[in-house]
Amino acid sequence: xxxxxxxxxxxxxxxxxxxxxxxxxxxxxxxxxxxxxxxxxxxxxxxxxxxxxxxxxxxxxxxxxxxxxxxxxxxxxxxxxxxxxxx
Numbered sequence: 001x002x003x004x005x006x007x008x009x010x011x012x013x014x015x016x017x018x019x020x021x022x023x024x025x026x027x028x029x030x031x032x033x034x035x036x037x038x039x040x041x042x043x044x045x046x047x048x049x050x051x052x053x054x055x056x057x058x059x060x061x062x063x064x065x066x067x068x069x070x071x072x073x074x075x076x077x078x079x080x081x082x083x084x085x086x087x
Contacts, residue, residue: 002063009057009067016053016068017075020046025083 023046031039050072057068 005061005064006067008060009064010071012053012057012064013068013071013073014075016050017072018079020050020072021076021079021083 023042027039027042027046029039030036030042053072054065054068057064
């Protein structure tokens with residue numbers, strides 16, 4: 001059971017982290033095109049989604065929360081490194 005909870009947390013964290021960075025790029029593009037309100041709304045939605053995912057994992061248990069937070073940070077770091085190396 002613990003392994004399943006860890007895998008669930010890691011999966012949710014990885015998906016949330018990847019979506020967080022992808023939507024960040026999209027939000028910046030919107031703001032650069034002058035659609036500031038839409039870009040800001042996307043930013044709020046992005047943070048709300050991360051909060052919802054982490055609160056949900058916390059309700060499952062501390063192991064799920066720790067796995068989700070770790071995977072979220074790892075996915076975010078990998079996505080940012082990939083974006084920095086792109087031409």
